[in-house]
Amino acid sequence: MGDVAQKxxxxxxxxxxxxxxxxxxxxxxxxxxxxxQANVDWSFQECIKGMNLGSIQKILHIYDIACQYCKKLRLRLE
Structure with a gap:
């Protein structure tokens, strides 16, 4: 019981x-x-695909490490 279970x-x-x-x-x-970032990128892409954006052209993406996450985001999503 002293060992931490693998998750x-x-x-x-x-x-x-x-x-x-x-x-x-x-x-x-x-x-x-x-x-x-790969996990967050996947989640973000699924979010964009799953939302009914209609004519909305901009979204607000709030993330606690956004200053690091946004570096090269466009390249990763391509």
Whole structure:
């Protein structure tokens, strides 16, 4: 019992609607061994695909490490 159990996921990341507070379907993903930009990128892309944006051309993406996350974001998403 002294050993710490091995975990497949160390946390989750997801995207929610700021207006309604509900999570965007398929945007909640597991984080393996800490936050990796690939996991957050996947969640963000699923969020964009899953939202009914209509004529909305801009979104506000709030993330606690946004200053680091936004570096080369456009290249990663391409």
């Amino acid at each position: 497949d996921a160390t946390g989750i990341v997801g995207h929610a609607c700021g207006r309604h507070g509900c999570y965007v379907p398929r945007s909640v993903v597991d984080l393996q061994k800490g936050e990796r």
